[in-house]
Amino acid sequence: MKIALIGNGAIAKLVAQFCGARPTKYNVTAALVLPTDVTSVGAYPVVQTLAELLATKPDLVVECAGHSAVKAYGAAILNAGVNLVVVSTGSLADQTLWDEISHAAENSTAQLKLPAGALPGVDSLAAGKLAGIEHVELKSSKPPKAWAGTPAEKTHDLANITVPTVIFSGTAREAALAFPKNANVAATAALAGIGFEKTKVSLIADPSVTQNVHRLEADGAFGSLRLEIYANPSPDNPKTSHMAALSIMRLLEHEAAAIVI
Numbered sequence: 001m002k003i004a005l006i007g008n009g010a011i012a013k014l015v016a017q018f019c020g021a022r023p024t025k026y027n028v029t030a031a032l033v034l035p036t037d038v039t040s041v042g043a044y045p046v047v048q049t050l051a052e053l054l055a056t057k058p059d060l061v062v063e064c065a066g067h068s069a070v071k072a073y074g075a076a077i078l079n080a081g082v083n084l085v086v087v088s089t090g091s092l093a094d095q096t097l098w099d100e101i102s103h104a105a106e107n108s109t110a111q112l113k114l115p116a117g118a119l120p121g122v123d124s125l126a127a128g129k130l131a132g133i134e135h136v137e138l139k140s141s142k143p144p145k146a147w148a149g150t151p152a153e154k155t156h157d158l159a160n161i162t163v164p165t166v167i168f169s170g171t172a173r174e175a176a177l178a179f180p181k182n183a184n185v186a187a188t189a190a191l192a193g194i195g196f197e198k199t200k201v202s203l204i205a206d207p208s209v210t211q212n213v214h215r216l217e218a219d220g221a222f223g224s225l226r227l228e229i230y231a232n233p234s235p236d237n238p239k240t241s242h243m244a245a246l247s248i249m250r251l252l253e254h255e256a257a258a259i260v261i
């Protein structure tokens with residue numbers, strides 16, 4: 001399977017290593033990167049335009065770059081008939097972008113694939129939705145320093161937080177748009193479950209945690225769900241859970257597997 005990447009950061013590096021270790025199954029054809037950072041994190045060329053990326057004839061493009069990349073390239077990739085994996089799911093909280101991308105997916109031969117990322121229980125949420133879900137709430141706790149560079153810096157003295165502190169409370173849409181690098185999990189919960197407005201989200205700076213902790217609860221006709229994950233940070237990016245890259249690898253395994261679970 002020919003895979004093209006967008007991005008050259010922590011997730012791209014791990015996905016490239018996974019593919020590189022399985023050369024009979026996967027071939028990374030190229031990575032689309034920013035002109036300001038053209039380093040390659042694998043043994044493949046980097047390119048700077050979508051036309052060059054699509055010229056490598058990928059079966060699947062994996063976006064692991066950020067919201068701006070989904071906005072810039074998402075619909076065009078689908079419209080070209082190429083399957084697209086979006087890991088920056090928070091970008092899809094932008095209603096205009098969602099309309100554009102979902103329209104492209106529905107009106108092309110390509111599929112938009114959204115990995116679970118660091119969120120536990122995506123299968124249960126999506127299955128439970130078929131019977132009806134009334135309530136979904138996600139509480140995401142990270143060490144205070146993981147919220148550096150976010151709006152929490154303006155509202156809280158992150159360096160001096162000594163007890164678990166809610167730095168944001170609102171809908172999944174508000175969380176995903178205000179915290180683009182830290183609330184993709186909230187968007188994935190909304191997309192798998194009952195949508196961006198009904199999914200409640202709390203973001204917490206907790207000095208007692210060293211991992212990214214996501215607590216998910218859902219109640220509906222299927223019953224009740226309570227799940228928590230203590231996700232290790234990615235080796236190269238503390239804001240990103242290692243699970244984000246692992247969930248893309250699982251998705252790639254599904255693309256090539258005889259048995260899928």
Ligand SMILES: NC(=O)c1ccc[n+]([C@@H]2O[C@H](COP(=O)([O-])OP(=O)(O)OC[C@H]3O[C@@H](n4cnc5c(N)ncnc54)[C@H](O)[C@@H]3O)[C@@H](O)[C@H]2O)c1
Nearest residue numbers: 007008009010011064065066069088117118184237240244
């Ligand atoms: N779904 C999830 O659970 C989940 C979890 C973690 C991260 N994410 C998303 O994955 C993204 C990547 O994570 P990461 O840890 O690899 O980040 P990273 O910061 O290590 O790497 C991102 C890379 O993408 C490049 N980039 C940024 N914008 C680009 C663009 N428009 N075109 C091409 N390249 C671009 C940057 O130069 C950088 O090298 C995050 O920004 C976040 O949106 C999702």
